[in-house]
Amino acid sequence: MDTQAIIAAIDAEISKLQKARTVLAGVVKASAVAAPALKPRKRPRLSKAARKRIGDAQRKRWAEAREVEKPAPTKAAKKAALPVKKKRKVSAAARKKIAATQKKRWVAIRAAKKAVKVAPAKKATKKATPKKEAAAKKVTVKKAPAAKAKKAAPEKANSAATEAAKS
Numbered sequence: 001m002d003t004q005a006i007i008a009a010i011d012a013e014i015s016k017l018q019k020a021r022t023v024l025a026g027v028v029k030a031s032a033v034a035a036p037a038l039k040p041r042k043r044p045r046l047s048k049a050a051r052k053r054i055g056d057a058q059r060k061r062w063a064e065a066r067e068v069e070k071p072a073p074t075k076a077a078k079k080a081a082l083p084v085k086k087k088r089k090v091s092a093a094a095r096k097k098i099a100a101t102q103k104k105r106w107v108a109i110r111a112a113k114k115a116v117k118v119a120p121a122k123k124a125t126k127k128a129t130p131k132k133e134a135a136a137k138k139v140t141v142k143k144a145p146a147a148k149a150k151k152a153a154p155e156k157a158n159s160a161a162t163e164a165a166k167s
Contacts, residue, residue, distance in 0.1 A: 046054075
């Protein structure tokens with residue numbers, strides 16, 4: 001096919017499409033004229049007297065609603081109205097008893113963990129590596145708690161003082 005023939009065919013197609021567009025645009029314009037656009041509806045204006053009556057009635061309703069509700073008490077009134085609950089305290093003896101019981105529990109827990117760790121080590125047939133042995137030694141070495149050390153220090157000082165006094 002010759003390029004001139006192709007261009008002629010494209011021009012013919014374009015002219016057909018333009019005619020179709022004008023026909024459709026005319027139909028759209030005709031339908032737009034047939035159905036007029038709706039204007040937004042305006043609210044009817046109230047007179048000043050009517051607005052005043054409505055406002056007065058609403059203020060009256062608000063006043064009645066406020067009378068039914070009790071006014072919120074101030075902070076001072078709230079404190080005076082509520083009975084003051086005293087904070088409960090644990091006595092020193094009870095705290096010591098709780099601490100001793102808790103220490104016993106932890107000793108039992110640590111002993112159980114230690115027993116579990118020791119049992120598999122005995123069953124193992126392989127020789128433990130030096131790193132594992134060092135880690136096991138670190139686990140088994142326990143330091144005295146700071147509280148026990150502090151309690152023990154004055155006792156040692158007292159016993160040393162008594163021995164010095166005796167000699």
